[in-house]
Amino acid sequence: MLDFYPTRSVHFEAWDGTQNCQATHALFPSLSSFKTTRRSTLAGxxxxxxxxxxxxxxxxxxxxxxxxxxxNKTSLLEKLESQAHTWEMLARKQESDIVALRERMAKTEVELRASTLALENNxxxxxxVVDLLNAKIANLTNLLSKVAPLKG
Known part of the structure; x- marks a missing residue:
């Protein structure tokens, strides 16, 4: 935003320095002594x-x-730089999330391999154990058939 400055003769004639901000008055103390002029003064x-x-x-x-x-260009540039910074921060966050997910996936794959091996072993x-028990049953059945005729 710019400080007041006259853009037409009418504005110039009404300009007495009060339209300007304090910073401008600090730079140009003589603004305080400005007086308005009449149209006829300049024209006549x-x-x-x-x-x-x-x-x-x-x-x-x-x-x-x-x-x-x-x-406006500076504001636009600052806005674009801010947006670029936001996108960079988001990209870094997503990158760290991807790294964490890959580590978690690797750990899960190790756990899956261990669980699969344990399942195969089980x-x-x-x-x-079933084969051993079936063999015992067969032995006991065989023994029973030898003992059963004696009782009868």
Whole structure:
């Protein structure tokens, strides 16, 4: 935002310095002593200065427009830099999340391999125990058939 400056003759004639901010007054203390002028003063007594004033006001308008554009560009640049920083922070966060998930996945894969091996070992042990019990049953059945005829 720019401080007040006259852009037309009407504004120049009404300009007495009170329209300016304190920072401008600090830079230019003589603003406090400005007085307004009448239209007739410039047009009548100083008509030779009217063209110069119009030229100066045109330059002021152009300079003000340029400064506003630069301010807007600076604001836009700051906004874009802020957004870029936000995206970079998000990317770093997601990168750390991916690393953590990969570590968790590796740990889970190790646990899965261990569980699969334990399951295979349990199945093998189950088969061995069932075969052993079936053999014992067969032995006991065989023994029973030898003992049973004696009782009868």
């Amino acid at each position: 007594s100083h008509s030779d200065l009217q063209d110069k004033l119009d030229a100066v006001l045109e330059v002021l308008r152009a300079k003000g427009h340029e400064q506003l554009l630069m301010t 199945a093998s042990e189950h088969t061995r």
